[in-house]
Amino acid sequence: MSVHNYLYFIILPVLMLSVLIIFTRFLKGPRLSDRIVSFDLLITTGVGIIAVYSIITNQPPFLDIALIMALIGFLGTVAFAFYIEKTKKK
């Protein structure tokens, strides 16, 4: 089994399953904080999916987008934490 087939038929489906599981927590999450945690994990998993995809399509520039996505995820988490701290909203 070649690397491309392995990544395409095993790794990517497992990552997609993880995204679905995290998204159920995003929908269920009883409080705003739970949704922010799952949002952060969604972004992180997205970085992994982009990395695997850059191997499959043989396109290294995708990694730049992964870096920017990690940055945006961190900024989003910090901004939401600041929002929770200022408004005292659960």
Place this chain on the structure above:
Amino acid sequence: MTDALIIGFSSLGTLFIFLAAVGVLRMPDLYLRISVTTKAATLGISLVLIAVAIYFDDLSITTRVSAIVVFMFLTAPVGAHMLGRASYFAGVQLWVKTRHDDLKGKYTPNHHLHSKEEVDRDEEEALK
């Protein structure tokens, strides 16, 4: 050989990401969920990115990959700590079976930046 390394690293990384996903769904408490997110997912992403670096075998891509890994390792604990701190002060409850809470009684709801003794001292000084 290279193929085996790529398959091994990407499988391990994906396994950790999947475990983080299951943990974030199954853990009973916000703080336990934060703990899962910041450890397992960071390790998983790092392993997947190492697989990418092995696949391309190029100095510029290895530099990019290590930049992403270092960035994740630096920012994940910071973001998790900020979120946990803000949630604690906003009054998110701990799990019912939590054994002990180190921050209990040390902070007052409205002066959460100081300890309770400091708030009492400030109020006494204001009365004088």
